[in-house]
Amino acid sequence: MEKQQIGQNFFIPMPVVLVGTQIDKKANFMAVGWCTRANANPPMIACGIGSHHYTPRGIEKTGTFSVNIPSSDMVEKTDYCGLVSGKNTDKSSVFDVFYGSLNTAPMIRECPVTIECRLVKTVPLPTNTLYIGEIAGVYADGRVVKDGKPDFLAIDPLFLTMPDNRYWMLGRHAGDAWSAGKKLVEQSRTPGPEGH
Secondary structure: OOOOOOOOOOEEEEEOEEEEEEEOOEEEEEEEOOEEEEEOOOOEEEEEEEOOOOHHHHHHHHOEEEEEEOEHHHHHHHHHHHHOOOOOOOOOOOOOEEOOOOOOOOEEOOOOEEEEEEEEEEEEOOOEEEEEEEEEEEEEOHHHEEOOEEOHHHHOEEEEEEOOOEEEEOOOOOOOOOOOOHHHHHHHHOOOOOOO
């Protein structure tokens, strides 16, 4: 099939999270659509946040932040936290807030999974700043854990697509990672009639 250029402002679907910070002793939350695992050991998460936003102030001052994974039934409150700035709006009472081992990384009790992080690196970019945090703790509702592992259908996370600016839910299981391609690996190791 012939490919066509669709412009630079295209992104693969990304998980939508609520980044929590503490500013002036108040919890603040911001919807963030650019968040990913950044390192395996120690485990780290990276969030790309517009440098002009209010949330970076709290991350940089306290050296901590939280990453809260909202379920699809939280789409309205999640979007709200991306529409209004903590600079002008007190978002500390939007959710039931709790703290783990880091007392300046507010987490959201309504989110099925919450993660507290210590800031380890800040990478300034032209319009955004990449905040890399080492995971200090992960908290999950019992209903979303099966056999000690997260059940992603039960977590029911939100995803963001751009440039259409839409939220999506998790779809069907397509295959198992590090397993689905094993047949091709074996075929590539078996020499044909003429060898490799």
